[in-house]
Amino acid sequence: MSETPLIHVVDDDESMRSALLLLLGEVGFEVRGYASTGEFLMQPLPDRLGCLLLDMRMPGPSGLELQAALQRQNITLPIVFLTGHATVTSSVAAMKAGAVDFLTKPVRRDILLDAVQRALARDAAQRTARAETDQLHARFAALTPRQREVFERIVAGKLNKQIAYELDIAERTVKREREQVMAKLDAGSAADLGRLAELLRSTDR
Amino acid sequence: MLYGIDPYLPPFLAMDRAMRESLAASADRRINFFSESLDSQRFALETLEPEMAALLARKYKALPINVVVAVSQTALDFFERHGEQIWPGARVVFVGFLGYEFKPSALPPGASAVLSTLDVAGTIEIARRLQPGSPGIVVISGLSEVDRRAEQQAREAFAKLDVQPSVEFLSGLPLAELEARVAAVPPDGIVIYLAQFRDRDGRPYEPHDVLRAVVKASRSPVYGAAETFIGLGAVAGSVASYESRGRLIGEQVRRTLAAGPMDPTGTVLAAPNRCLADARALQRWSLDAGRLTSDCEIRFADVPIWRHYWWQIGLTLAVVAAQATLIAALLSQRRRRRLAEQAEQAQRTELARAARRATAGELTGAIAHEVNQPLGAILTNVDTAELMLDSGRDRSDELRLILANIRRDDLRASEVIQRLRELLGNQKFERKEFDINGVVEELEAIMRAEARRRGVTIEIRRAPEALAIMGDRIQIQQVLINLLLNAMDAVTEQPEARRTVAVSVAKSDKGALLTVRDHGHGVAPEHRAKLFESFFSTKRNGMGLGLSITRTIVEAHGGRIWADTALEEGTVFQAEIPLASASGAFAPS
Numbered sequence: 001m002s003e004t005p006l007i008h009v010v011d012d013d014e015s016m017r018s019a020l021l022l023l024l025g026e027v028g029f030e031v032r033g034y035a036s037t038g039e040f041l042m043q044p045l046p047d048r049l050g051c052l053l054l055d056m057r058m059p060g061p062s063g064l065e066l067q068a069a070l071q072r073q074n075i076t077l078p079i080v081f082l083t084g085h086a087t088v089t090s091s092v093a094a095m096k097a098g099a100v101d102f103l104t105k106p107v108r109r110d111i112l113l114d115a116v117q118r119a120l121a122r123d124a125a126q127r128t129a130r131a132e133t134d135q136l137h138a139r140f141a142a143l144t145p146r147q148r149e150v151f152e153r154i155v156a157g158k159l160n161k162q163i164a165y166e167l168d169i170a171e172r173t174v175k176r177e178r179e180q181v182m183a184k185l186d187a188g189s190a191a192d193l194g195r196l197a198e199l200l201r202s203t204d205r
Numbered sequence: 206m207l208y209g210i211d212p213y214l215p216p217f218l219a220m221d222r223a224m225r226e227s228l229a230a231s232a233d234r235r236i237n238f239f240s241e242s243l244d245s246q247r248f249a250l251e252t253l254e255p256e257m258a259a260l261l262a263r264k265y266k267a268l269p270i271n272v273v274v275a276v277s278q279t280a281l282d283f284f285e286r287h288g289e290q291i292w293p294g295a296r297v298v299f300v301g302f303l304g305y306e307f308k309p310s311a312l313p314p315g316a317s318a319v320l321s322t323l324d325v326a327g328t329i330e331i332a333r334r335l336q337p338g339s340p341g342i343v344v345i346s347g348l349s350e351v352d353r354r355a356e357q358q359a360r361e362a363f364a365k366l367d368v369q370p371s372v373e374f375l376s377g378l379p380l381a382e383l384e385a386r387v388a389a390v391p392p393d394g395i396v397i398y399l400a401q402f403r404d405r406d407g408r409p410y411e412p413h414d415v416l417r418a419v420v421k422a423s424r425s426p427v428y429g430a431a432e433t434f435i436g437l438g439a440v441a442g443s444v445a446s447y448e449s450r451g452r453l454i455g456e457q458v459r460r461t462l463a464a465g466p467m468d469p470t471g472t473v474l475a476a477p478n479r480c481l482a483d484a485r486a487l488q489r490w491s492l493d494a495g496r497l498t499s500d501c502e503i504r505f506a507d508v509p510i511w512r513h514y515w516w517q518i519g520l521t522l523a524v525v526a527a528q529a530t531l532i533a534a535l536l537s538q539r540r541r542r543r544l545a546e547q548a549e550q551a552q553r554t555e556l557a558r559a560a561r562r563a564t565a566g567e568l569t570g571a572i573a574h575e576v577n578q579p580l581g582a583i584l585t586n587v588d589t590a591e592l593m594l595d596s597g598r599d600r601s602d603e604l605r606l607i608l609a610n611i612r613r614d615d616l617r618a619s620e621v622i623q624r625l626r627e628l629l630g631n632q633k634f635e636r637k638e639f640d641i642n643g644v645v646e647e648l649e650a651i652m653r654a655e656a657r658r659r660g661v662t663i664e665i666r667r668a669p670e671a672l673a674i675m676g677d678r679i680q681i682q683q684v685l686i687n688l689l690l691n692a693m694d695a696v697t698e699q700p701e702a703r704r705t706v707a708v709s710v711a712k713s714d715k716g717a718l719l720t721v722r723d724h725g726h727g728v729a730p731e732h733r734a735k736l737f738e739s740f741f742s743t744k745r746n747g748m749g750l751g752l753s754i755t756r757t758i759v760e761a762h763g764g765r766i767w768a769d770t771a772l773e774e775g776t777v778f779q780a781e782i783p784l785a786s787a788s789g790a791f792a793p794s
Contacts, residue, residue, distance in 0.1 A: 013578045015582035015617070016581055016582045016585070018582075019581075019583075022589045022603075022607065023588055026589050026593060057658055057660070059653075059657050059660075059662055059663075061701075084573065084574045084577040084578060084581070085570060085658075106577065106584040106585070107581065107584070108584065109589075
């Protein structure tokens with residue numbers, strides 16, 4: 001990955017924020033600081049590998065509230081929470097909602113950077129997975145209506161003869177369309193097709 | 206009352222009073238008393254007599270007199286010469302001394318007498334009892350008619366004695382000479398004072414004054430034969446009580462009034478003589494009271510005072526004791542009250558301290574945050590600096606920036622600790638002038654941290670000008686903290702839009718005005734009156750001390766605090782504290 005990851009730091013405390021930005025900048029990340037959750041939401045979020053270092057308690061909407069807001073918008077930017085005073089309730093809530101980690105200030109460099117690395121790894125994985133499904137959807141979109149009908153029936157476990165009968169076409173035509181579908185969707189077998197169909201259904205937008 | 210001598214002499218006053226009391230107790234009608242004095246001892250009556258008689262005749266012309274009490278032979282003689290003319294029909298009661306001035310046979314018709322005896326013999330006997338081995342006796346008398354008669358009686362008394370003592374008569378000596386002669390009497394001698402109305406130069410005296418001078422000059426005991434002499438310094442004497450004489454006179458006057466005009470009277474009553482001694486004089490001359498006869502009355506002794514006035518003294522003591530008990534009770538009550546007040550004061554101080562600790566406890570989260578934030582920043586900055594040093598390049602500018610940040614954050618953390626220490630400290634009430642804006646400024650970081658912790662938006666506005674007040678800065682800090690925490694409590698359960706609290710300091714007409722406004726639930730009407738009371742709280746975990754202590758502090762600074770509240774709209778607390786320039790009414794708590 002040639003792209004430099006972009007780390008977002010949301011902390012209302014100016015000292016803490018600038019210290020974090022300096023450190024992350026020093027280890028080679030690109031950084032952006034925000035004094036409140038609102039400020040973060042107002043900035044356009046570039047489509048780049050990155051993560052969010054988020055202070056738990058701030059004036060106005062809290063870190064947890066921002067986490068919920070991002071989820072509603074399907075923004076999967078991984079979050080590392082930072083807090084001065086960790087309570088069980090807030091840390092459980094954060095982890096359940098998918099936070100990468102929940103760190104207590106003051107935080108040591110190795111722990112912080114480790115959490116950041118894990119967040120970035122998660123983001124990278126998410127981005128890869130998303131790229132794959134995007135490609136699959138694009139391929140699926142390239143199928144003709146007749147090929148889609150054939151595809152649906154193949155993954156439903158029907159034989160060529162049954163498909164030909166249901167679609168009122170020759171069995172030979174079914175065979176040819178089937179080969180086309182396998183080629184377009186880059187599938188090696190009927191089992192492959194089934195897995196792709198599952199993936200398509202689950203990421204249907 | 207016709208007195209031959211001065212009626213205001215103490216014995217006559219006592220006699221007169223006893224007579225009137227006796228008459229008042231027994232008489233069946235009202236009696237009017239008139240007094241006339243011939244004072245023959247000090248004035249030459251023979252030259253004044255015609256004019257005096259004429260004056261009295263004129264005076265009593267229209268005033269019928271029933272009884273004339275003639276005191277002394279002079280008075281009786283005067284009555285015999287002029288009585289019919291001045292007081293026609295009046296009957297006489299003679300008061301005098303038996304023997305040397307009067308013979309019962311000489312009593313005029315229709316007259317009666319109350320007599321007493323000048324008991325020189327009895328007095329001599331008393332003196333010799335007390336001083337059995339005395340070498341000689343000195344007798345003092347004057348040269349008036351009465352004086353001479355008394356002296357004559359004394360000479361007769363001595364003549365009757367079995368063993369003749371050596372007797373010296375000092376008759377009619379001028380006072381200075383008399384004093385010198387008395388002083389020369391040896392200490393074991395006996396001085397008998399009869400009375401001296403006039404000296405050989407014709408100078409008049411009050412006999413009691415002469416006695417006082419004699420007693421003062423004498424080294425030997427002085428005896429007297431008149432009741433009033435005992436008490437002026439004379440040791441003892443055989444005396445007739447003037448009081449008993451007075452009662453007898455009263456009795457005789459009543460009888461005379463009751464008798465018919467032609468009723469022959471001629472009654473003669475005699476007052477008894479008895480031994481009378483002065484305990485103080487006995488002591489002065491070291492005489493043994495045990496030598497006196499058992500019927501001798503000893504006056505002026507310490508014990509007799511108690512015996513005489515036992516119930517008055519008892520009552521007085523009882524009253525004093527009751528009073529003392531009451532005073533003691535009141536004092537002890539006052540003391541207990543003061544102790545209670547002190548205890549209460551201490552308790553209040555302790556409560557205030559506890560409340561401050563509780564406040565600090567409530568602020569723990571904010572304080573921890575305020576310390577933690579800079580600590581976190583410092584750690585991160587140190588980590589960064591390390592990385593920079595490891596990079597092998599010259600990055601001194603960046604490192605300098607990081608060091609500056611570290612210093613700033615360190616100071617910030619220690620300042621929080623300092624504030625906390627101030628807040629928790631047990632300092633005494635400090636009276637200093639300070640700007641109330643400064644208090645707001647000092648607390649701003651902590652209050653913002655607390656607001657952040659609670660998810661409350663806080664708005665802080667200071668006054669554009671300095672507002673100097675006089676008092677204790679930490680206490681005013683506490684006022685602000687209490688009001689702010691209160692306001693934050695009020696909005697905690699509100700939706701986010703209403704979770705706001707505003708603090709402002711401004712100048713008002715009367716001083717500095719501190720306002721804390723919240724948009725909480727407001728105070729229920731039934732709770733408004735009790736808002737500032739101790740131990741009143743609507744909060745689940747509230748001690749109910751915050752606002753009561755807040756008010757105490759504000760009032761100790763000469764200010765006042767009040768609240769405006771509306772249900773579901775919020776509450777505004779305002780504290781107004783006079784400025785230092787105008788705070789004459791300031792009183793430390």
